[in-house]
Amino acid sequence: MNEKIFEPELTAFTCIYCGYMAADTASSLRVEYPANVKLVKLPCTGKIDIRYILEAFEKGADGVYVVACPIGNCHHVKGNVRAQARVKHAKYLLEEVGLDSERLDIFYMSGGQGVAYADAAKEMTERVKALGPNPLKKNARG
């Protein structure tokens, strides 16, 4: 084997409403996307805590993203708006410690949008591939 090609390891946070449903729809429709994302489900993206995002990076995730309901359509009214604000702040913190904030993002989609879900996975995988491995990875366990 040649030198191993970098395969990003991504963590995606979804709510159990639109985000997880979009992932399910992608499955039902057999929409293919890169196998580089593991999903962590939350009751609402409003539950996302900046510490979760930082913990993921600290433990070696190459990229993190949040899949939320479309703005205005959150099942819990405005959880996605909270998530948006927290992602923004987490991006700032990442830059502070010298991590490219492009490694973190948030996507909004409705449960019917399987293709949009797959597109988000593709986009993040490609983006993080170009950025290279998370420099914190060597310190991470696992």
Next chain:
Amino acid sequence: MKKDHKNPEGVVAVVGGGIAGMRAAMDLAEAGLQVYLIERDASLGGRVAQLGYMFPTHDCVLCRGSSDNGYGCTRPAISPAFMDNNQHPNIEIMTRTEIADASGQAGDFTLTLRHEPRYIDADLCTNCGLCAIACPHRMPSEFQESLVTRMAIHKSAPRTLPDAYFIDKGDYCEGCYRCQDVCPTDAINLDAEPWEETISFSAIILALGYKLSDPLELAEYGYGRYPNVVHSMQYERYVSRSGPTEGLVLRPSDNTSPKRIAWLQCIGSRDQDHPYCSSICCMYATKEAILAKERLDGVHCQVFMMDARAFNKEYNAYFHRSYEKYGVEYTRCRISELSEDPKTNDLIVHYPDPENNQKMTESRFDMVVLSVGVRPPGGAEIVSQELGFDLNEYGFCQTDKFNPLESSQPGIYVCGAFSEPKEIAETLIDAAGAAGDVMCLFHNQLGKSPYSREHPFLSEGGEFPPEKDVEGQPPRVGVFVCRCYPSMEGIIDIDRVCEQAASYPNVAHAEDVGYGCFTEGQEAIKAAIQEHDLNRVVIAGCSHRTHESLFQRTVREAGLNSYLMEMVNIRGFCAWVHPHQPEKATRKAMEMIRVGAARASTLQPIHKSTIAPSSRALVLGGGVSGMTTALAIADSGFDVTLIEREDALGGNLLKIHFLVEGDNPGQLLRDLVNRVHVHERITIHTRSELVKHSGQAGAYHAVIQHRNGTETQIPHAVAVVATGGQETRVNQYLLGKHPNVLTHLEFEDALVYRLEELTDLKSVVMIQCVRPEGIEHDYCSRICCTSTMKNAIRLKAINPNCQITVLYKDIITYGFREQYYTEARERGVVFVRYSDDAKPVVESPNGKLQVHIQDHMLNRPMLIEPNLIALSTAIAPSQGTQKLALLLDIPLSDEGFFLEAHIKMRPMDFMKEGIFVCGIAHYPKFIEESISQALAAAGRATTFLSKQPYHYGGVVAEIDPDKCVGCLTCVRTCPFSIPHVKADLNGVGDLGGAAYIDPAFCHGCGTCAGECPANAIQLKNYTDQQIMVPEQSALGSWITV
């Protein structure tokens, strides 16, 4: 799971599985009655399943409880209880079923039900989809309104209820048996035959819905000939995220983005053949135009309409937004011709331009949407003949003004669009109301068919073994990997996945099971839990959205708390989406199971709290709504305290003397008052007001103050707000200054008591939409136009020579009320439109009345000298509404009416559990609408009162007061205003005051937990530890294999 239905008492048939049927079935089941939900199609959801968005909230209907994406709200909405693995024990769903024969009478109906085969056993279908891949027969998809094709073997949408494929044999399927050959679970039997069964029912609720007008009938609009003419439901599919284009609007002829779209209103409504208004089209066209504006840059949207009928809560503001914020253009006319440019397939609309003296104008569009109207459902005539109830002149179910939810056949109820065209919220009000009506009838059966919400899933209650105590025990995780043959075959190496799983920390056992969801799999899992003394379980298979309830039940049957189970979706997230990268898919499956096992080892049991509700309801307001609610709750066997501020019961009904339909409101008033007064379960307090309210659903406490200063304490389980509204007084158009300027209520009074004064009137002007000063939000009061028709027709009847001129902005005679608008015009009433820029001016030189108005047709000023002016002034909430809202801690809408939990999906509930709303307190409405909503509120209240016990809590947020600094972040952040600071709790440093979240009200979203700066809040089942599992690096790098 067939029920013993030898005793039909309290068994209800709900015919039609759209949202109305689902809502009615759900309410009845929750009240402990047995329900059969009978649906003609293969899946539940009806029309609403096809809609992507609701006006005016633009909520996607997806998670609000439709069949298309059947997860629904976890708490309030209709659908989770219909999911295959979480079905309500009191509901039996029958799809592809129709009534073949009927006999009997109220209390004892016998229906012969004909079941068309699905050809696929829903219990055996694993949704692997191999059959659809094998099927060679393509046909147009009904669900996607023929915009795309589907296979003869199919599911109407990715998620349906029931969640299984079926075959629509029709003319397409020739029985090639390819599907039967590939089905891994032998679920398919192509030779299945239709079969019939006979069941006895006590009552029947009809929720047949509606069908769309057929645009082919109106050939002049080019539908079917011009490719770029689509009907509104096709457009809905385009904009729906679950539609064929995932929400992109494309021109059918060339799949380009349209730059100019026109909507043509009243296609098949308000015409000679269909003289009623379909009620929903103005709003859905507005919604569709806004969606186009949001999605397509620079698109021109033009709606050709006669009147803008935006007559419900927040609709007017929404309609205004559509042109003020989004720039949707509205042109008030019917078009005169539609033609096509054959070269470009563009469409040319010819119309009289109201902006330009009605001059004929041409306008070119890329796409034209026909706003098709509402027709009676297919087969309505047959059903009406079989069941023996009447249809009205339009073919909808005939109802009575004062019994709006009853058909002409006793024991048969009706709800939703089958009685009159109506939108979602009104349909749900009807459905809950029909259920409420049935509950009164079978009050002695309420609660007789038990069910339990003790667990996160629905159960019959009491069927599980005692729960093992896992407190303090080290986690012993069992990992069960479903093979789900052949879904993952050749992609996921299940043996390797299992082997790897056995090596993860805390994993005591790992094995593969064939199909975990089948009985053998379930038994294997339960046996392994016992054999290996497991106290945590991971199921690696399919989606928790479809199967979580099933496996929660499985582990509970094995003696574990249902929350000690975690699902990992390797079929959906690994096998199905990475079929060409098996190595990576297998690794992803291993990593996801590793995280699942790590999380599982942190899971803790969760138990709900219970409360035994008291048996009393408090009803605030003694008008038609309050009295109807009180009677319905009391008839259902519960005690009611009815509070009225005034001296006598009756409310606005005391001021109404006649109705446009001819019914006698006085009789209704006498009936209600007499029945309320003699009812043994109703206690009435007139001249009394609520002054204090505390407690939680099931155990509220009210203090009532009487006018003589004394107080009464009333403990109650639920409350209904029915405080009504009032006609406003204005300081405009000389009202109160000139004796011949009256409000419509005063005019109605004159029509009854001072008739002789009106017989020689020569000219009367009626001015619509008179908004009092200081009301910021313009809204439609809904009932005024019909009242105007009523009074105009009555005056014309006694004094035909009187010239009546109605000055209006939009005539809102929705539904069948359109006939009175037609009648008024036939009797010679003249209608003149005015706009807000050119309001009528009323003067009185020398005591005579003069009205100046700009005529919009002739575009020149007009002077009318009437003898009398009648004003339609706005209907406002009752005085004291704001104070009451504060007392009850419930919000008000922009218009000042009470704000329900969700203006579409929960129109009679408040976010605060156990409090309901009905009548004009909710929004101005007609008597029949108030009665429907009163019955709906009563039904919801009765459902709650029948729960013994009521379960609450579960996955809710908890504050550790020792960490709380009282910063109020959670109070500000909570979208439902649940947290509040309690003085009797001590926070950090033992200082007084810490935030508290009432588990009875918390929705469990965790937004507060994510925001709390002191980290004092944890959401059960999603604690920081359970999400991060830092010692096992659950969120970080993947395992190396």
